[in-house]
Amino acid sequence: MVSEKNLxxxxxxxxxxxxxxxxxxxxxxxxxxSFAKLQMVDALGLSEYAYGLGASLFFIGYFLFEVPSNLFLSRFGASKWFARIMVSWGIVTIALAYTSSPTMFYILRFLLGVAEAGFFPGVLYLLTLWFPKDYRGRMVGLFMIFSALANAIGAPLGGMLLDLDGLFGYAGWEWVFLATGVPAVIAGVVTFFYLDDTPAKAKFLSADEKRWLEERLASENAGMAEDADNGFRALLNPRVLLMALCYIGFPLAAYGLSYWLPTIVKGFGVSNTVNGFINIIPWVIVALALWLVPSAADKTENKTPYIVGPAFVGALCLLLSAVISVPVVQFALLCVAAAGIFAGQPVFWSLPGRFLKGAGAAAGIAAINSVGNLGGFIAQNVVPWIRDATGSTIAPMFFLSACLAMAGVLVIVVGRMLARHGRPSVQS
Structure with missing residues (x-):
């Protein structure tokens, strides 16, 4: 007999x-x-605006190729497609170390978005193939914890790589791209041999375990609409479109956090190196929240409070951090805001698998993520514009806080709207 817990x-x-x-x-x-910028702007003779535009082109390439990438994943399998994604984005990242002009920078940033498109939603789709719905929130949370770890180690790592300036004839900003691109290529090769496409092909599972998982997932998918496995129709599904609209506020708020946090810590009067290490603290709190909130949500049928509650808390703390002038208090508020921005996202991402499967899930998840990540493009262009137009570093925070709060409101509206139609919803 198969033990569910052990499996x-x-x-x-x-x-x-x-x-x-x-x-x-x-x-x-x-x-x-963001770290390469400290030296790259002067090295290439770029203006701040030109550099920001180039950096934001990543999101355009990401947006355009997100859905096609996930559909290719469902067709070719995770091992092959994730290997392609990793190797291609690693090569483009390495190429960025040899950037010689603004035009080359723009092209490579766009290509990086094209190369990486499909990775995050691809993993979310993969989790629908391996885990019953009662476990998906926790698994997405566990997966996203690594983004918190990346933020925690990214700042000190970026600083150390910049300090390699001149080593073997490479500038510090060139080392940033070389040292972060090579691991992606290596990981892509390992992925091809390590990752199993589906449970049915997994050598580490017994025949009984495969059968149990197949039957469990089949029973959960049995009540779905007939077109739940249709990739094209998923793109036109009102639930997918509304969730995409909801999600925009989260990347916007995340950008606000990364924009505001180093400035607050700088107010402590610390060095750049110490600033980087202090910035680890919020991401440790995020990691804890990414486990605790989804774990609690998986134990209840009503998911809405576990998405909306953290979003509203995050919005309030972002707002207060801009109007309270005490640096220590601002920092504490941003630590809570960071947890609020990220904690509800795994619960949010567990929802598409409740009404989509197969190619439909692949396309729907990718569509939600691609539209939502335009929030990053919007933020990288609107935030500097607001700052320049008002002459204030505080004004952009009101915009970002409002966007996150609106995302929370939309989640409530979407849940109630879908519930009225008798369909699976955020309260199902």
Missing amino acids: IAKITWRLMPFLGFLYLIAYIDRQNV
């Missing part, structure tokens, strides 16, 4: 540390451009 533990230990490590690499590769 889930076996799958968790096989998949989650490995997928989390890949995400850590991905997140650090996203961060590297």
Whole structure:
């Protein structure tokens, strides 16, 4: 007889540390451009606006190729497609070390978005193939903990790489790209041989375990609509479109956090190195929240409070951090805001698997993530514009706080709207 607890533990230990490590690499590769900027702007003769535009082109490539990438994943399998994603983005990152002009920088940043598109939603789709719905919130939370770890180690790592300036004839900003690109290529090769596409192909599971998992997932998917496995129709599904709209506020708020936090810590009068290490604290708190909130949500049918509650708390703390002038208090508020921004997201991402499966889940999750991540593009362009137009570093925080609060409101509206139609919803 198959033990559910032992089987889930076996799958968790096989998949989650490995997928989390890949995400850590991905997140650090996203961060590297912010550290390289400290030297790269002067080296290439770029203005702040030109550099910001180039950095934001990542999100355009990501947006355009997110859905196609996830559909290819469902067709070719996780091992092959994740290997392609890792190797290609590693190569583009390495190429950034040899950037010689603004045009080259723009092209490579766009190509990096194209290369990485599909990784995060691909993992979310993969979790629907391996875990029953009662475990998915926790698994997404566990996966996202590695993004918190990446933020925790990214700042000290970026600083150390910049300090290699001149080593073997490479500038510090070039070392940032080289040292973060090579691990992605290596990880891509390992992924091809390590990762199993589906439970049916997994050599580490027994025949009984495969059968139990297949029957459990089949029973959960039995009540779904006939077109739940249709990739194209998923893109037109009102639930998918509304969730995509809801999600925009979360990347916007996350950018606000990364924008505001170093400035607050700088007010402590510390060095850049100490600033980087102090910035570890919020991400430790985020990691704890990413486990505790989804774990609690998985034990209840009503998911809405576990998405909306953290969002409202995060919005309030972002707002207060901008109007309270005491640096220590501001820092404490931002630590709570960080937890609020990220803690409810795993619960949010467990929802599409309740009404989509197969190609439908692959396309729907990718669509939600691609539209939502335009929040990063919006933030990287709107925040500097608000700051320049008002002459205030505080004004952008009101905008970002309002966006996160609106995301929480939309989650409530969507849940009630779908419930009225008698469909699975955020309160199902």
